[in-house]
Amino acid sequence: MTTTPGTRWHLTADPAEFLDRARLFLHAEPALNTALLTVADTLRTRGPHVYGDGDPLLGWLERGGRVRGAFLRTPPHRVAVSPLDPGATDARDALDALAGELADRSPELPGVMSDRATAEAFADAWRRRTGAVATENLRQRLYRLDELTPPEPGPPGTARVATAADRDLLVRWHEAFLADLGQERLTDPGEWADARLAYGGVTLWEAPDGTPVSMAGAHRLLAGQVRVAPVYTPPEHRARGHAAAVTAEVSRAALAAGAREVLLFTDLANPTSNGLYRRIGYWPVRDYAQFTFTPGR
Template sequence: MSPETPPDSTPSVTPSPAPGWQLTTDLDGFLTRSEAYLRSEPALHTVLLTVTDTLRVRGLQAYGEGAPLFGTYTDASGAVLGAFVRTPPHRVSLSPIAPLGPEVVDALARQLADVSPDLPGVGADHATAESFAHAWEKHTGATATLDTRQRLYRLGELTPPEPVPAGRARVAGEADRELLVRWCREFGEAVGESTSMNAGDWADTRIAYGGVTLWEAPDGTPLAMAGATRRVAGQVRVAPVYTPADLRGRGYGGAATVAVTRAALDAGAAEVLLFTDLANPTSNGLYQRIGYRPVGDFAQYDFAR
């Protein structure tokens, strides 16, 4: 026995944390706990990674005036197995937690019902979104309605479609701000919802890091745009892709998508991702021809009382 150790001492044992959800408004604390988990499968966690990156860079009110809420689910060993991000007034975004069991999803719905009873909806992989929607109905009496079914794609081998339309790609700059604001709003109307942040803020954010590529005619007239998120955890997500209604069907959106994808690869992205609306067979077919391959299906539900 060491002379420094009293005869009656016993080794201290740190108790294992109880499994469950921990909610916080502290972005840095959330990232400290969850970053390794989120980066372990960046494709499946792409929304949480890009949203928290925007909050880190642009500030906590990047998506609205309300305070963002974050959460992690840990098991008895303290390992993070699930996470969520909610930026009011928008839907909560969940990592794939349905495989953890209905009790984990139910516990989150119960806790969020206490602190965010005005939650407008949920977005997640299809199984998780559906499970959470049912749990939310049970705990709040709200009605959950499926809004959008999406498919997440990951780039395989980039294959530009032929023929390439006349024109060229260029990165949008300050002189394009008014156009980007207008197209951002038109895109929101076209897909049936507003974008996740104010159109002006969105344009300023994207211009600041070169996050929008335009396809323009030989005379310099912009014809389509394709956006891209910042690179985080090695991945870039293409979003949004927009062509004005009177210019569709001519390959401009596809050309812009190829250009922004190639730029992401040239800048060092290990993965390039994008979401499509499963109700739009044209875009799903186009992106597969370009070289994108399905990763999994996602869903967005709306809640109403």
């Protein structure tokens, strides 16, 4: 572990140390920190290079003997920062200090993701430090399940947990999901499918003839929360209620497994999916954003 003089950011490459030091902070608001929790746990359980060849960098912000913020980065991907309050002077100073830390270590940093206010504040700090241009390229909304309301009537067919026989299908659909969002691949699609299959982490909706027509994944139960992702329906099967039905089934299973919170992110550019999740009982928590950094002129 290293601690940079003059700042309160403590840095490490060890996800187990990060989770030990930042656990109370992250678990206090597991919904707002769902991405950091799941990525750090994946690094801990599947190895430090599951997201790429570069060594991960993780850290926590300590003030008054308590952890007040956290971040992680898995090169070559963006840095993920816990929500802070950019309106507070100490939070702005902390984000500026973090930008300085990362500019020294990772001047090629491709971007940031966090709740929208924190992402904007970090992007501004990065611009001041490096002269880079920051472009918002994805805006999402975090939803939390309130009262599950499965669609009635539901579409024809039934749900089932994906098995090893579905591996090739999961790989294809996962890549298609990322292409729809215009997002980079974080892990190898085959490794992603294998990891999900190991704990029953993908549910398929099958038409009456047995044809899979939609899927919904779910992360492992962690800090009392399960995050649903990804949800994907091929274009030829859309607008028939399959995504709502399979998401409702995955949400029901998460509650049955003991989740206190069931969460999901939506792309705000897709009003159809946002409306769908509201209809089955999800309510907005906070907006998140992703910025891409490019060299300034």
